Amino acid sequence: MNNLLKGVNLYLIGMMGVGKTTVGRLLAHQLGYGFIDTDDVIVKAAGKSINEIFTEEGEAAFRQLESDVLGQVCAYTKLTIATGGGIVLRQENWGYLRHGLIVWLDAPVQVLLKRLAEDETRPLLQDSDPEDKLRSLLQQRQPLYSQADLHITITDNQTPEEIATRILEAIPSVLKNQNQN
Numbered sequence: 548m549n550n551l552l553k554g555v556n557l558y559l560i561g562m563m564g565v566g567k568t569t570v571g572r573l574l575a576h577q578l579g580y581g582f583i584d585t586d587d588v589i590v591k592a593a594g595k596s597i598n599e600i601f602t603e604e605g606e607a608a609f610r611q612l613e614s615d616v617l618g619q620v621c622a623y624t625k626l627t628i629a630t631g632g633g634i635v636l637r638q639e640n641w642g643y644l645r646h647g648l649i650v651w652l653d654a655p656v657q658v659l660l661k662r663l664a665e666d667e668t669r670p671l672l673q674d675s676d677p678e679d680k681l682r683s684l685l686q687q688r689q690p691l692y693s694q695a696d697l698h699i700t701i702t703d704n705q706t707p708e709e710i711a712t713r714i715l716e717a718i719p720s721v722l723k724n725q726n727q728n
C-alpha cells in the first residue's frame with residue numbers, strides 16, 4: 548500500500564466526532580506515515596484551547612488559523628492528516644486538500660451524538676439542542692464533504708481498526724480512478 552500511495556498524503560474529513568483523529572492515528576501507523584491533527588496544531592500554536600479561540604477571537608479567526616496550518620502541512624509528504632470538521636467550508640482549503648487523497652468519514656447524527664454526549668471541547672456543540680445543531684451542520688456540509696475522493700460510511704458498531712482496514716482496502720480503487728483522469 549505504501550508503494551502504491553507513493554507518499555501521497557491522506558486527508559480525513561467529516562463531522563466532529565466521526566473519528567478522524569482516532570482512525571487517522573491508526574492509518575498513519577499502518578502506513579508508516581506521520582500523523583498530524585490540524586486541531587492539535589492550532590491549539591499548540593495558539594497556546595489556548597479551541598473553545599478559548601472561539602470565545603476570545605471568534606470562529607473566523609479559528610478558520611484562518613486552520614487554513615494557515617493546512618497550507619503548511621500540505622507541503623510535506625507521507626502524512627495522514629486528521630482535519631477539523633469545518634475544514635471543508637473554505638474554498639481555499641480545497642486547493643490544499645487536493646494535494647492528497649481526501650477520505651470522507653460519514654456517520655449518522657445519532658452516532659455522532661452518542662460519542663460527543665459528554666464532550667465539552669467542541670464549541671459549536673455548546674448549544675441548547677446539540678442534535679438539531681449537528682443535523683443542520685451536516686445538512687450544510689454534506690455537499691462539501693461529498694467532494695472527497697473516497698466516501699466511507701460508518702455504522703455504530705464498527706471499531707476504529709475495522710474502519711482503518713476498510714479505508715486501506717478502498718484506496719487502490721481510488722488511485723486507479725485518479726490515474727485514469
Ligand SMILES: Nc1ncnc2c1ncn2[C@@H]1O[C@H](COP(=O)(O)OP(=O)(O)OP(=O)(O)O)[C@@H](O)[C@H]1O
Nearest residue numbers: 562563564565566567568569631632662705706707
Ligand atoms: N469507531 C469508533 N467507535 C467508537 N468510538 C469511537 C470510534 N471512533 C472514534 N470514537 C470516539 O468518538 C470520539 C470522537 O472521536 P474523534 O475525536 O476521533 O473524532 P473527530 O472526527 O476527530 O472529531 P473532531 O472533528 O471534533 O476533531 C472519541 O471519544 C473517540 O474515542
Ligand SMILES: O=C(O)C1=C[C@@H](O)[C@@H](O)[C@H](O)C1
Nearest residue numbers: 563586597631632633669670
Ligand atoms: O465541525 C467543526 O466546525 C469543528 C470541528 C472540530 O474538529 C474543531 O475544528 C472545531 O471544534 C470546529
Ligand SMILES: [Mg+2]
Nearest residue numbers: 567568586629
Ligand atoms: Mg479530531
